[in-house]
Every structure is written in C-alpha cells, then in structure tokens.
Amino acid sequence: MAPTLPTAHVNGQPQTLPLDPRRTLLDWLRHDLGLTGTKKGCDHGQCGACTVLVDGKRINSCLSLAALHDGDSIETIEGIGTPDALAPLQKAFVSHDGYQCGYCTPGQICSAKALMAELAQGWPSAVSADVAARPIPTAEELRERMSGNLCRCGAYSNIIAALKEVIGAEALA
C-alpha cells in the first residue's frame, strides 16, 4: 500500500496538502484549490478577511502553514452556502446590508458562524462582566466577538443587526 499523503478535508472533500511547506492555508485554498471566496486582506493576521473554520474553530488562514493541517476539516465560505441556497447568516447579511464592497464578508460570515458555536459553548469574552458566567449575546458582546474582522466600509452596525437576527432566531428555535 502506498503511504498516505498528508490530506485535509475542505468543505467535505479530501484534498492533498501542498508539498512546499511555505504555502499558507490561505494561498493553498485560493491558488491551488481555486476557492477564492476566502480573501487576502492584510496577509498578517490583522484584518480577518482570510477567516476560515478548522475543525469548527475560526482562524486566520494567512498565518497558518497548510502543511500543518494534516487530518483537519476545513470549512470555507463556499461550504457555508451557495448563491442558490444561502445560509441563514448570508441571508441576514443581505437583508441588513451587512456590507458595502463585500471584500470582508466571507471572513465576517465564517467568523460569525464560529462565534455562534462559541456562545453556545459558553465561552466568555473581554467584555463579559464575570468570565465564569454564561455569556449573554448583547450588542456589546457581539461587537467584541467580531473585533477580529475589520470592515473598512464601516458596515459594522448592520453586521451586528444581521447577527442579532440570526442569534435571536436560534434562541427561539
């Protein structure tokens, strides 16, 4: 049997990781796999445009070497929804105008999806009054938890409105 090549699952599909260890996860997704939904903003972990989910957790793909993701499950914006079948977060971003140019939006939506999982697990944030208590998703909490995603158009208030709608709907479900 041939040795197994280092592989990661991207949006459910097995993909062989690049041989060049310099390849970042971001460049691998965009250039080698053609998944250009994930955006390169600053390329230094300061803007969040490159946010993807690795085993359900949001990370900056620009600061991660692809070769370190053997066995990982990676989800990009292409795995979250499609133009014909938008995810609830995507619909809410559209209905609340949660963007202008749209460049940061894939990262914002990946980040928001992980944020909801973190809230469900009870993770505290820097604005939680008591770090040991279960967090309440106030607008202040949502703003702090989205601070890793910059939007130079300044659509922040509409992004928070979109998040509140989806999180509110989840709470009612």
Place this chain on the structure above:
Amino acid sequence: MKPFTLDHAANAAAALSAMGQGATAIAGGTNLVDLMKLQVATPERLVSIRRTGLDSIVPDGTGLRIGALVTNADCAADMRVRQDWPLLAQAILAGASPQLRNRATTGGNLCQRTRCGYFYDTTQACNKRAPGSGCAARDGFNRIHAVLGTSDACIATYPGDMAVALLALDAVVLTEGPFGPRQIPLAMFHREPGDDPTRDNVLQPGELITAVRLPAPTGGTQVYRKVRDRASYAFALVSVAADVTMEEGRIARCALAFGSLGTVPWRDSAVEAALVVEKPSPALFDQAAEILLRQARGFGANDFKIPLAARALAATLAQATKG
C-alpha cells in the same frame, strides 16, 4: 518566505531531538509565520510540535498545569481557569482576536516577539534583529515603547497580556531541554535587553516549553485592566494585572504586574510592600505609582506612558479593593 524544511514531531522527545539539531519549534505559528514572511525570522528547519500531546489542562496538586500547546482560546474557556484564576482568562481575552486565540498557544504566547516597528522593518537599525546595527526606536517613532527596563541597545516592550497575568499569579514555566527538565518562575523567564537584546527569554538552544504551572488559587479579587488605542484587537499601551485580598478594610495581600510598560512583564515587590496592611485611598495609590515609576524614563513619544501607568494603577486598585 525563505525556503525551510518542515518535520512533524510525534512526541516531545522527537521534537527535542530535532531542536537539538537546530530546528525551530512551531506550534500555532501566528507570530513566527508572520516573522518568516517578513524575513525577520529565517529558520532553515522547522519542527511542528502540534502532535506532541502537550495540549491538556490537568490538576497539579492544588494548582493547575496548562500544557504548552493549549490554545489561548481553550485556556480562557476552561471553567477551572475562569473560576479560580479569572485574571488569566481576562488577560487572554483582552489580547488579539478570537481567530488568533484559537491558534496561538500557551508556550508560543510566552515566546512572542516584540511589536516594535523597527524590529519588523529589515531596512532599519535594530539590535534585537541585527545585533550591533543600533536602535532606530530611541530617536524614532517610540510611542509604544518601554519606559522601564530599557538599555542603550533596546527599548522594545514585551507586548503580550497572558504573561502579565501569569506573572501576577506566580506561575512557573516548565521546560525540557538538552540539560534535562527545568522549572523557571515566570518572573525569571523574560530577559531585560541589557547589551544582548536578541534573547527575549532565558530559554537555551534546544529547550522546549512543555507546560505552565499555576499555584493554588489565592481567592483574591482579580482585575486585568488594559489601556489601548482602540477598544479591542490592539496591543496594550499599558496594562495592569491585580490580585488583591482585603481584610477588615485593609489590603492584606496584593500582587501587581504591568504589561507594555517595561521591556519585560513588570513586577516590583516594593510597590506591593507599600500597599500591604494599608487602607486603600487615592493618596496610597499615588504613592504606589511613585514607587513603581521612580526609575521610569521616556524617550519622547512614549513619555505619556508614565502618567498613564499611574492612572491605570490607581483605577485598577480602586476596582480591586472596593470589596
């Protein structure tokens, strides 16, 4: 990035063996990969320690042992940390972004390099990056730089938050290396620059952080206050970590550590001694600040950090002593 080879260590022994042959350890890589892109760091050989199993948080007597590979996010989400060492959770959550905290590790965070702009710019003089080239920060843009623990060679701060809380909590860094295991108190871990700013900490070549140990919870009131240019996702201008126990209206015990004020996470026992057994008051807090800052020296654009530190200390103590 300059070309490099990458090996994957299956356990700590394999990592130590590779490091003994000159490999640089990589965990989350959130700082190292950035430095490699800028060619500030140009390792020829990396060894990934991600699969070495050093990623659990376990009880250690009455304390807690946090594996070197525990992510900042997982550490701050751990209910034991949140309940018994809330200062550590607060400090971690005050730093970076959720994305970075999901990747950054406990060991890597301790070893993060300064954010001095001249250190990152390879066209500039920097004794930390290129020994003997000089320090462009002294007469340059030095608003974020240190006012304590500086030397003629370097005025860069240690930028992190986590280590400031660990310093106030009397944490100990556990390592393995060519000369066997070591236990290094956090207070001894980071190095002031002196005439060799290239070494940020006391780790020897080939030595690997395996865990950080927290001693028993103090039960004190714990506050991490971070002052910065924007409300989130920014390095500190000054931060204060406080752990204070009050008895009958007096300060019975206190531990104070300061971030982005010195070249290393800063703690001064004379400050704490001036506060213990005293009744909290604005005058007392001013006196403590005077002791803290008696040796402080600004370099122009960072002069404001000296009064800012005094006010941050007073505000933190007011909060931590109100009972």
